[in-house]
Amino acid sequence: MSPEQLRKEWSCTNDRSLTFDPxxxxxxxxxxxxxxxxxxxxxxxDPVMTPRYDIPLAEEREVALQRLQRICDAKFISVTDFWTNPLRIFAAHEISAIIDPAMATKMTVQFNLFGGSVVKLGTKRHHDQLIKGIDTLDDVGCFGLTELGYGNNAVEMETTAVYDKESKEFIINTPTTLAQKYWITNGAVHAKHIIVFAQV
Ligand SMILES: Cc1cc2nc3c(=O)[nH]c(=O)nc-3n(C[C@H](O)[C@H](O)[C@H](O)COP(=O)(O)OP(=O)(O)OC[C@H]3O[C@@H](n4cnc5c(N)ncnc54)[C@H](O)[C@@H]3O)c2cc1C
Structure with missing residues (x-):
């Protein structure tokens, strides 16, 4: 039964003894x-939002993507809400997390950790290139801060970013096993971009 049908069936909402207006x-x-x-x-x-349990990991990941795609298509969240109405981003998280915390984690990494970093730390060049795709999910991103050996102690992280004058690029290096980026949501599948945190 859908939530709407449940509310209609639920006798409590028609109960005259109710002492407040729901x-x-x-x-x-x-x-x-x-x-x-x-x-x-x-x-x-929407049927795609109906919770499903005990499904394989690969399917779980695809279902989370499909659900987030529906929410993005319906324009319930935009990374530009950080400029105009940040509470709208929190509202989208609250409601999404009720039905699927895995999808809500995907949402928060796309719009908050990745998208929010692009908005706050990026320049016009990044905004022009990425904001539209963040909202439509054409540009899925991830946020690479945590390392296997350091977790909350991010100031100790070992990954380095060294500027190469010849190529005008940053060379990213993970020098040890403990320095590997870990727990990176969207990193295993789906992400096309990453915000890398490193020692410069
Ligand atoms: C579902 C999920 C998604 C995630 N997605 C991302 C992601 O997209 N990108 C990303 O970068 N990370 C991600 N993370 C990683 C998350 O941010 C890490 O769990 C976090 O950085 C903490 O690291 P840790 O788990 O190794 O815990 P630890 O750092 O080992 O901490 C364990 C406990 O010890 C405490 N502690 C640690 N150091 C100290 C200290 N010096 N003094 C006192 N107490 C201390 C902590 O408060 C905590 O209670 C994700 C995690 C989860 C669970």
């Missing part, structure tokens, strides 16, 4: 972006 309570708890949250909840009844 729609007012929803508004209070939602706090902001009410119209967008309402539409997003209705959208979650």
């Amino acid at each position: 729609s007012k309570m929803t508004k209070l708890l939602d706090h902001d972006n009410h119209e967008m949250r309402k539409k997003f909840r209705e959208f979650m009844s």
Whole structure:
């Protein structure tokens, strides 16, 4: 049964003994972006969003991508919300995480860690090249901070970025096993770009 059908069937919502108005309570708890949250909840009844359990890892990854693609196609989130309405990004995370935390992790890396870094740390050149594709998911990215040996202690990370004057490029080097980037969401599949954190 979809969430919409459940709400209609749920006798409690028609119970006269209810001492408060559920729609007012929803508004209070939602706090902001009410119209967008309402539409997003209705959208979650889409069959592709129905939770599925005990499926192989490769399929889990593809399902997460498909779900995020639907959300992007419906324009419920944009990396440019960081400039215009950051609470909209939090709202999208809250609602998505209810049905699929794996997809919500993918969403947060694409729009927050990767996309947010492009917006905040990038220049016009990066913005012109990437922002549209971040929103449409044509440019999936990842965020390479954590290393196997260092985790939270990122100041100790070993990966280096050395500028090569001849080629005008940064040469990235992972000198030891412990320096390998680890836990990188979207890194195993889907990502076409990475924000690399390294010792310069
Ligand atoms: C689902 C998921 C997705 C992730 N995606 C990404 C990603 O896309 N990109 C990325 O870069 N990383 C990603 N990470 C990695 C995440 O950011 C790391 O888990 C984090 O950097 C912590 O590293 P760690 O797990 O090795 O923990 P550790 O650094 O080993 O920490 C373990 C515990 O020890 C504590 N601790 C550590 N050092 C100290 C200290 N010096 N003093 C006191 N306490 C300390 C910590 O607070 C923590 O409680 C992801 C992790 C998860 C679970």
